Amino acid sequence: MNAFNILIAGFGGQGVLFAGKFIVYAGLIQGRQVSWLPSYGPEMRGGTANCSVIISDEPIGSPIVTKPNILIAMNLPSLDRYEDSVEESGLAASDSSLIPRGLHRTDIQGVFIPASSLAEENGLKGLSNMIMVGKAIREAGICTQGEIAEAMAKTVPERKKSLFDSNMRAVFLGYNYGR
Amino acid sequence: MEKVLMKGNEAIAEAAIMAGCRHFFGYPITPQTEVAAYMSKRLPQVGGVYLQAESEIASINMVLGASSAGVRVLTSSSSPGISLMSEGLSYIAGCDLPAVLVNIQRGGPGLGGIQPSQADYYQATRSSGHGDFRILVLAPNSVQEMADLTMKAFDLADKHRMPAMILGDGILGQMMEPIVLSAPEEQKPAEKPWAATGTGGTRKKNIINSLYLQPDQLERKNLERYERYKAISESEAMYEEHLMDDADVVLVAYGATSRICKNAISMARSKGIKAGLIRPVTLWPFPEKALANASCRAKSFVCVEMSMGQMIDDVKLAVKCSKPVYFCGRTGGMVHSPEEILKKIEDANGGVINEHCI
CATH class of the missing domain: 3.40.50.970 (Thiamin diphosphate (ThDP)-binding fold, Pyr/PP domains)
Incomplete structure (x- = not known):
């Protein structure tokens, strides 16, 4: 199976790290090698935050994703900054309700989903991150539909169990969007 | 588990x-x-x-x-x-x-x-x-x-x-x-x-101390x-070897940098360059014997560090300057890309190294 080199980027507070954590658990329950590396600089407080996630069958060398084959861009500065780094024939998913442009690249696959508006309309405010993740999972085949609940159970801590359902709804909203 | x-x-x-x-x-x-x-x-x-x-x-x-x-x-x-x-x-x-x-x-x-x-x-x-x-x-x-x-x-x-x-x-x-x-x-x-x-009144008291005013006593202690x-x-020296059996160019790196080196080594190998890695797991004691042994067969060494070059001193001491030791460093919080390490491997393999790298 292919290695997934995933870069998730957005504003601090958009749930970039949590989205990455969910994906990493999805890889872990498949018994694959995984790593998760957050940016932890001052950008975490309002600027752009990003998170590198690798899922592979080989031992993982560098945990830093410099050439993603999946980019999840949650705002315009992130797409501007990372579009060029996406590997050829890779995938760039963009929140089209916040990012008013398409892709400059023609050699990568663009996936556009108005995640923030969808979240607002469906009473899932703050969960555009998981809508984006759901869409990316479907398009790239990161995990099966059945593995989503198991990964979510590991991602949502016991003391925040009440958030399990809304996160699941958000992932599936993205997963089924446009289908 | x-x-x-x-x-x-x-x-x-x-x-x-x-x-x-x-x-x-x-x-x-x-x-x-x-x-x-x-x-x-x-x-x-x-x-x-x-x-x-x-x-x-x-x-x-x-x-x-x-x-x-x-x-x-x-x-x-x-x-x-x-x-x-x-x-x-x-x-x-x-x-x-x-x-x-x-x-x-x-x-x-x-x-x-x-x-x-x-x-x-x-x-x-x-x-x-x-x-x-x-x-x-x-x-x-x-x-x-x-x-x-x-x-x-x-x-x-x-x-x-x-x-x-x-x-x-x-x-x-x-x-x-x-x-x-x-x-x-x-x-x-x-x-x-x-x-x-506490002695419990049953033994001589233990004294924890680093003060020795008599120089001969202090020398003896040291x-x-x-x-x-x-x-x-x-x-107690510990190290890991990665693809060292036939390595011409030996990278030496520890910690996170050693992981990026492994990416660079796969890239080098796919280009036909025999690169390997010695990763010190203990920095003191430094695994100097592993490096000395590698220096018998390797063409050159590249020390890769997120610094201006510190471990490179130990690498040079260990190989006793018998082979060239090149340096690949980033500093200030910047992290190497696999590509820039690959470039250094290619240079070390072909011998095209700028003066300032040595």
């Missing part, structure tokens, strides 16, 4: 508890604060003591006190905080006390930055305080090793009655990987007949200590 996802910093903390550490004294600093945060939650649950000191200087002296009483004790900081601990560390070494400290390095000098760095190599291996002494330095390169080497550090520190440092960096501290936490095999805790635990260091340097 089930794999759990943990940050490197958290893995250190949990491993310390599994190793029997019940005392933590520290002061928060990015990028290692999770060690203290985790300890503040976990230690009260297991009957331990977590104390946030007023400074790093206070922390290290609390470590000295706890260690004197014979308990396993941990402190943790990042580069500038470790500098503040220098004096206390020297006293701990001078008192022949075991202690484990963690340095999750960030860019320097000065207050520097908070991004990953390996610029405290000299400090860790050469000059962690004043006077003639050594500390054990262990350099993990994965979250699993953050845990495993922390447990090992406690054993080594007790066995040799000296400080042991876990030398990591911001990447290793912050990243999450799945790990298996397995408690060390049931072993008898090291006997500490020297500890100041000579004894260096006899022990000599034995340790012959028995």
Whole structure:
């Protein structure tokens, strides 16, 4: 199976790290090698935050994703900054309700989903991150539909169990969007 | 056993508890604060003591006190905080006390930055305080090793009655990987007949001290200590070899940098260049024999560090200048890309190296 080199980027507070954590658990329950590396600089407080996630069958060398084959861009500065780094024939998913442009690249696959508006309309405010993740999972085949609940159970801590359902709804909203 | 996802910093903390550490004294600093945060939650649950000191200087002296009483004790900081601990560390070494400290390095000098760095190599291996002494330095390169080497550090520190440092960096501290936490095999805790635990009126009192005003006494003390260091340097060096059987170009790197080297090595091999890696797991003692052996067959060495070139001195000493040793460094919190390491491998393989790289 292919290695997934995933870069998730957005504003601090958009749930970039949590989205990455969910994906990493999805890889872990498949018994694959995984790593998760957050940016932890001052950008975490309002600027752009990003998170590198690798899922592979080989031992993982560098945990830093410099050439993603999946980019999840949650705002315009992130797409501007990372579009060029996406590997050829890779995938760039963009929140089209916040990012008013398409892709400059023609050699990568663009996936556009108005995640923030969808979240607002469906009473899932703050969960555009998981809508984006759901869409990316479907398009790239990161995990099966059945593995989503198991990964979510590991991602949502016991003391925040009440958030399990809304996160699941958000992932599936993205997963089924446009289908 | 089930794999759990943990940050490197958290893995250190949990491993310390599994190793029997019940005392933590520290002061928060990015990028290692999770060690203290985790300890503040976990230690009260297991009957331990977590104390946030007023400074790093206070922390290290609390470590000295706890260690004197014979308990396993941990402190943790990042580069500038470790500098503040220098004096206390020297006293701990001078008192022949075991202690484990963690340095999750960030860019320097000065207050520097908070991004990953390996610029405290000299400090860790050469000059962690004043006077003639050594500390054990262990350099993990994965979250699993953050845990495993922390447990090992406690054993080594007790066995040799000296400080042991876990030398990591911001990447290793912050990243999450799945790990298996397995408690060390049931072993008898090291006997500490020297500890100041109260005489109970039955024995002579134990004195923990680093003051020797008679120079001949102090010299004797130092000579004894260096006899022990000599034995340790012959028995405790650890390293990993990666694709070294046929390597022409040998990369030498530790910690997070060694992982990026592995990517660069696969890229080099797919281009037909026989590159390999020697990864020191202990930085003191330095695995000089492994490098000396490799120098018989390798064409050249490339030392890869997130610094301006510090470990390269040890590499050159180990290969006794028998082969060229090139340098590939980033500094200030910048991290190598696999491509720039590959470029250096290609140069070292073809001999096209600019003067400034040597």
